[in-house]
Amino acid sequence: MFDKKSESGENSKNGENGENGNNNKNGIIQCETIKITKMTPEHIPQIHAIETAVFDDPWSLAALAGELNNPHAMYIVAEKSAEIVGYAGMWHVVNEGQIINIATAPQYRKNGVASLLLEHLIQLATCHEMMGLTLEVRLSNIPAQKLYQKYGFQQEGIRKNYYAATKTTPREDAIIMWKYLI
Ligand SMILES: CC(C)(COP(=O)(O)OP(=O)(O)OC[C@H]1O[C@@H](n2cnc3c(N)ncnc32)[C@H](O)[C@@H]1OP(=O)(O)O)[C@@H](O)C(=O)NCCC(=O)NCCS
Secondary structure: OOOHOOOOOOOOOOOOEEOOOOOOOOOOOOOOHHHHHHHHHHHHHHHHHHHHHHHOOOHHHHHHHHHHHHHOEEEEEEEEEEEEEEEEEEEEEEEEEEEEEEEEHHHOOOOHHHHHHHHHHHHHHOOOOOEEEEEEEOOOOOHHHHHHHHHOOOOEEEEEEEEEEOOHHHHHEEEEEEEEEE
């Protein structure tokens, strides 16, 4: 099902080394390169800063750092110079990839950062011969749903009241999405 050419999209003109010099939709990243690398301990504080800026129920520093020692976890970061502009992680469980999180720092959104990250997760899953990738996304999170749909993820079910209420968000259902690779 994975048609790399048709799904690579306008935001994903990354070269062989994973760098991207064309993500200049709104000018913020113009003439800069975005490099996708494996998450290391040095990245954790910046990832945590994005996590707390983006989510109402952010992972703690310890929980994020714990993923470095999780044998099932695969985390990647998008770097512009030394700055982390986005990150994504998945767990390789049996023969499937469970996408745990993906986020772009607010000031770098709509520049293809999440697209690059998701493309790399799909490549990783393909390399590891996973049968597919799955995730949960809030019913109200249209930007994320559009991102996943762009890469061929389809709705496969609903988990009722999956997300607990937070200070700013109500209790909410999750959409279960899948992208099958074989
Ligand atoms: C969802 C998110 C990761 C997208 O990151 P991004 O770097 O801005 O995404 P990209 O620039 O790569 O956009 C890729 C596609 O996502 C979709 N998209 C991104 N932002 C969107 C928005 N505000 N509205 C609608 N669709 C959007 C579009 O389909 C877009 O493709 P296009 O540019 O060809 O239209 C980002 O908005 C984010 O960090 N949100 C908060 C964290 C979150 O919700 N994570 C997902 C949890 S399940």
